Each structure stands twice: as C-alpha cells, then as structure tokens.
Amino acid sequence: MNSKKTKTPLLKEKYKILFVSSELHPFAKTGGLGDVSNSLPKALKALHQDIIVLIPAYPFAIKKAESIKCIAKIDLPIKGFPGHLGLPVIEGKTNSVSIMETKLPGSHVKVWMIESELYNRSGTPYFDADGMEWEDNDFRFALLNYVAVEIAMGRTSLKWQPDIVHGNDWQAGLVGVLLEHEHSTKKNMRPATVFTIHNMAHMGVFSRERFDALELNPHLWNHHELEFHDDFSFIKGGLVFSDRVNTVSPSYAKEIQSEEFGYGLSGLLSYRSERLSGILNGIDMKEWNPAKDTMIKKNYSIKTLANKASNKSALQKHFNLPKRKNTLLLGMVARLVYQKGVDLLLESMDDILDLPFQIVILGSGDLELESRLRQWVNRYPEKIQIQLGYDESLSHLIEAGADAFLMPSRFEPCGLNQLYSLRYGTIPIVRKTGGLADTVTHASEENLADNTATGVVFHEAEGSTLIDAINLTSLLYQNKDVWKKLMINGMKQEFSWKESAKQYLKLYGQAIKDRNKFKKHTSVTL
Numbered sequence: 012m013n014s015k016k017t018k019t020p021l022l023k024e025k026y027k028i029l030f031v032s033s034e035l036h037p038f039a040k041t042g043g044l045g046d047v048s049n050s051l052p053k054a055l056k057a058l059h060q061d062i063i064v065l066i067p068a069y070p071f072a073i074k075k076a077e078s079i080k081c082i083a084k085i086d087l088p089i090k091g092f093p094g095h096l097g098l099p100v101i102e103g104k105t106n107s108v109s110i111m112e113t114k115l116p117g118s119h120v121k122v123w124m125i126e127s128e129l130y131n132r133s134g135t136p137y138f139d140a141d142g143m144e145w146e147d148n149d150f151r152f153a154l155l156n157y158v159a160v161e162i163a164m165g166r167t168s169l170k171w172q173p174d175i176v177h178g179n180d181w182q183a184g185l186v187g188v189l190l191e192h193e194h195s196t197k198k199n200m201r202p203a204t205v206f207t208i209h210n211m212a213h214m215g216v217f218s219r220e221r222f223d224a225l226e227l228n229p230h231l232w233n234h235h236e237l238e239f240h241d242d243f244s245f246i247k248g249g250l251v252f253s254d255r256v257n258t259v260s261p262s263y264a265k266e267i268q269s270e271e272f273g274y275g276l277s278g279l280l281s282y283r284s285e286r287l288s289g290i291l292n293g294i295d296m297k298e299w300n301p302a303k304d305t306m307i308k309k310n311y312s313i314k315t316l317a318n319k320a321s322n323k324s325a326l327q328k329h330f331n332l333p334k335r336k337n338t339l340l341l342g343m344v345a346r347l348v349y350q351k352g353v354d355l356l357l358e359s360m361d362d363i364l365d366l367p368f369q370i371v372i373l374g375s376g377d378l379e380l381e382s383r384l385r386q387w388v389n390r391y392p393e394k395i396q397i398q399l400g401y402d403e404s405l406s407h408l409i410e411a412g413a414d415a416f417l418m419p420s421r422f423e424p425c426g427l428n429q430l431y432s433l434r435y436g437t438i439p440i441v442r443k444t445g446g447l448a449d450t451v452t453h454a455s456e457e458n459l460a461d462n463t464a465t466g467v468v469f470h471e472a473e474g475s476t477l478i479d480a481i482n483l484t485s486l487l488y489q490n491k492d493v494w495k496k497l498m499i500n501g502m503k504q505e506f507s508w509k510e511s512a513k514q515y516l517k518l519y520g521q522a523i524k525d526r527n528k529f530k531k532h533t534s535v536t537l
C-alpha cells in the first residue's frame with residue numbers, strides 16, 4: 012500500500028461557493044428550502060469556506076436586511092424579458108441589475124440580493140396575494156440564474172469568482188445549463204456545479220414560447236436536454252447538466268429513481284445515479300433548542316422534562332382548547348398540501364375525533380384542504396383547532412407543547428419538523444418515506460428494548476394505517492415510562508449541520524473532479 016498518498020490538487024480545503032436559492036430564512040421562507048439556505052451556508056462558513064448566498068431582493072427580504080448596501084451593477088447578456096409579457100420594456104431594468112449586500116443575521120455569511128423590477132412586488136416568492144402563481148415565474152427565476160452565471164464567470168466588478176456554484180431546486184436549474192454553454196465556448200474554466208433537489212414535485216415546467224422568450228439556446232430543445240413532454244423544465248436542466256446532483260436524504264435519492272417519485276424523470280435520474288447522492292439535512296441547533304428557545308412558554312431539557320407541560324397548557328390556551336394535562340395533544344405544522352398527507356388525516360378524522368385526543372394544526376396551502384379542515388373544527392371545536400397562515404413562533408410552541416407530531420407525508424425529501432420534534436421530545440408520527448424513514452426509528456418492542464426507538468412509523472399511505480399509528484401512539488402515551496424513554500431517545504439524537512456540511516464539502520470536491528471528465532450523454536452544438 013502506498014502510504015504517501017497525496018491529495019489531488021483539485022480538492023483544496025477552502026472553496027469559494029456561490030449558493031443560489033429562491034428562499035433564505037429569515038428574509039424569505041415558504042418551507043424547508045429557506046431553512047437549509049440559512050443553516051448550510053452557516054455550517055460551511057464554520058468549516059472556513061468562503062460562501063456567499065445569492066437570492067432575489069424581494070421587498071419583504073430587503074425590509075428585514077440590516078446595513079444593506081448596493082455593491083455592484085451587473086449587465087446581463089440578455090435583451091430583457093418584460094417585453095415578452097406584453098409589458099413595456101423598461102430600459103435598464105432587467106438587462107442590468109443591482110447587487111445589494113447584507114449579512115445573514117447572527118453570522119458572517121454574506122448575502123447578495125438581486126434588485127430588479129421582476130422581484131419588486133408583495134406576496135410570497137412564488138405567489139401573489141390571492142395565492143396564484145406569478146405568471147412570470149419563469150422570467151423571474153431565469154434572471155436569478157443569469158445573474159449567478161455572470162458572477163460565476165467573473166464578469167462583474169465584484170472581484171469574487173466562485174469555484175463552485177451550488178443551485179437549489181428548479182428556480183436555480185438553469186445555472187448548470189448556462190455554465191455548460193460557457194465551458195464550451197470560453198477558454199476560462201467555468202466553476203463546478205452542484206444541484207440539490209429539495210423537492211422533485213416542483214419542476215419549473217413552461218412552454219416552448221416561454222423557452223424562446225427566455226433567450227435560451229434553441230439547440231437545448233431536445234428531449235435529452237431541456238425539452239419535457241412538449242414543454243421544458245428548469246429542474247431537468249439542473250439534472251442533466253450539473254456536475255453533481257444530490258437530494259436531501261439517502262432514501263429520497265433512491266425513491267426519485269422510481270416512476271412513482273421521479274415525475275417522468277426517473278430514467279434520467281437512474282442514468283445519472285453515479286453522480287446522484289443523498290445528504291441528510293441538519294437543523295439549526297441554536298434556533299431549535301428547547302433549553303434556550305425564547306418563543307416557547309417554558310424552557311426544558313432532558314433534565315427538566317417536566318417543564319414541557321407548561322408549553323402544553325400554553326398551546327391549549329392559544330388554541331382555546333380545554334386544558335387537559337393527560338389528553339394526548341397532536342401537533343402539525345405544514346404546508347397544507349397533498350404531499351403532506353393532509354387528505355389521509357381528513358379521511359381518518361371521524362375515527363380520530365371519536366377518541367380522546369386533541370389536535371392543533373398550523374399551516375396554509377390548498378384551499379379545499381383548508382376548508383375541509385375548517386369544517387372539522389366547526390364540528391369539534393373542543394378537539395381540533397387550526398390556525399391558517401405562517402407563524403414562526405407558534406411553530407416553535409407547537410413543537411414544544413404537543414405530545415406527538417403528525418407527519419403522514421405521501422413523500423418527504425427530508426422533512427425538518429420531525430427533526431425539530433425529536434429535539435423537543437415530541438414524538439413524531441411519520442410515514443416511512445424519504446427523510447422520515449431515514450431519521451425516525453419505530454417504537455417496536457425490539458427498538459424500545461434497545462433504546463433506539465424515537466417515534467411511530469407507519470407504511471401505507473392510507474387513512475386506516477394512520478389511525479393504527481395514532482392508536483399505537485396513544486397506547487405508548489399511557490405508559491409514562493415508555494413515553495419518557497421515547498422522548499429522551501429522540502432528544503439525544505444528533506442532527507447538527509456540521510456532519511452534513513462536511514459531506515457537502517466532499518461533494519464539492521467530487522464536482523470539481525467531475526467538471527473535467529464529465530461528458531454529457533449528448534453533445535450540444537452551441
């Protein structure tokens with residue numbers, strides 16, 4: 012054996028990383044992507060990486076940013092999109108953008124926000140005030156990609172050029188596509204590209220007309236590259252062209268290679284399986300710490316578990332539920348959509364509400380699911396309550412105050428709430444899928460005996476199996492010793508970002524190696 016193995020010079024310890032995302036907590040968050048975009052860069056910074064997060068300058072993001080200043084103007088190699096929407100082309104608005112710099116609160120991570128008319132509107136990153144998708148989301152996020160590429164290729168006055176561009180979800184799916192183009196035509200080496208899938212269900216699919224309007228190279232219109240069933244897909248671009256692709260749990264990385272979870276791209280994902288991996292998300296251990304959390308009623312830890320009860324009564328009070336110390340209180344915080352298994356819960360509600368449980372739900376999403384939940388609240392207000400909308404501090408109180416946490420997801424790339432639940436001694440009830448399968452260990456007799464059990468795991472996506480799982484939870488709850496054991500097992504789990512961040516560093520190294528040798532399965536004539 013050669014003991015003098017030297018590191019390949021490409022795998023340097025310190026990378027310059029441009030992290031491209033449409034969400035970043037606390038500036039803009041609709042789900043897990045916002046959390047990951049906050050925590051992973053912070054963890055990479057702690058590992059001495061030079062990382063900058065690039066997001067759109069939504070007005071609600073700018074409002075939350077401290078000491079924000081304009082540091083550059085970037086001219087883009089595009090004519091400008093608004094004309095294609097029948098809107099007047101505003102000279103200098105979309106073919107030139109400003110970069111505003113701020114810091115991620117509580118850290119030294121730099122954040123660059125792209126200022127453009129396309130982002131200057133209220134609502135959420137994706138929806139207007141009525142919950143309708145912005146009609147020009149393709150333009151809005153293509154702009155994010157075009158700006159990332161200018162920075163990546165060093166064509167700005169920013170004096171900073173990354174080794175890696177790390178794109179997230181469909182909104183950043185074109186970075187790899189555009190950079191591959193650069194690679195084929197320029198002498199200077201493009202940065203390596205990593206693309207992370209946080210959710211395969213959102214694919215960024217748009218029409219041929221919009222493809223042309225986005226000023227993408229017409230040669231990319233073929234089914235090996237961007238074309239997708241007569242439309243085209245941003246996420247497909249990320250999957251085909253990035254040097255490395257990963258998703259947020261090992262199980263989900265496997266699942267998306269099956270027809271059921273691959274949304275028509277399972278073949279491509281299997282084809283790229285050697286470059287596809289799963290890295291579990293961590294959680295922000297400071298923000299989600301029951302011993303220090305300022306958003307809950309009373310702090311607690313493994314040593315002061317009894318204090319958790321104060322949070323339960325505060326939660327019951329918040330929702331106007333009868334204060335019952337010994338009634339099993341189930342919590343749920345989620346986007347109220349099909350993915351999260353809300354329909355399974357609705358299907359079994361009759362049976363669940365027959366039993367002596369209380370349920371509190373925080374979330375918003377599908378209007379029909381919301382209204383069906385409200386009907387149950389009207390019928391059984393002393394048993395089920397729901398708060399529609401987004402409320403960060405209430406989500407903390409639910410994690411602290413509920414006895415058990417419901418996540419009956421049909422699929423779950425990683426899931427964060429079950430990790431928060433484990434940390435808060437709140438027993439997760441989860442379906443065995445994706446990251447839920449990778450992080451929660453079922454309370455079987457065997458697992459209880461060897462102290463590995465942390466929650467209740469059920470298999471089939473059916474109302475009846477969910478009821479079985481809730482019934483089992485209730486049985487476990489009645490045995491205080493067993494329940495306490497489950498709580499403590501969960502609270503001892505380690506889901507800090509440090510380990511995951513180290514795996515991302517490894518992935519960046521692999522991407523840099525692959526950048527040189529990676530040959531796409533088709534060649535693009537550009």
Ligand code: ADP
Nearest residue numbers: 042043345346374400401402403406426427428
């Ligand atoms: P997803 O990204 O699919 O929505 P995750 O479990 O990965 O699901 O992450 C969801 C994140 O969003 C968690 O931090 C959760 O607490 C938060 N969240 C979701 N809905 C709400 C809400 N209505 N109010 C507060 N936080 C919410």
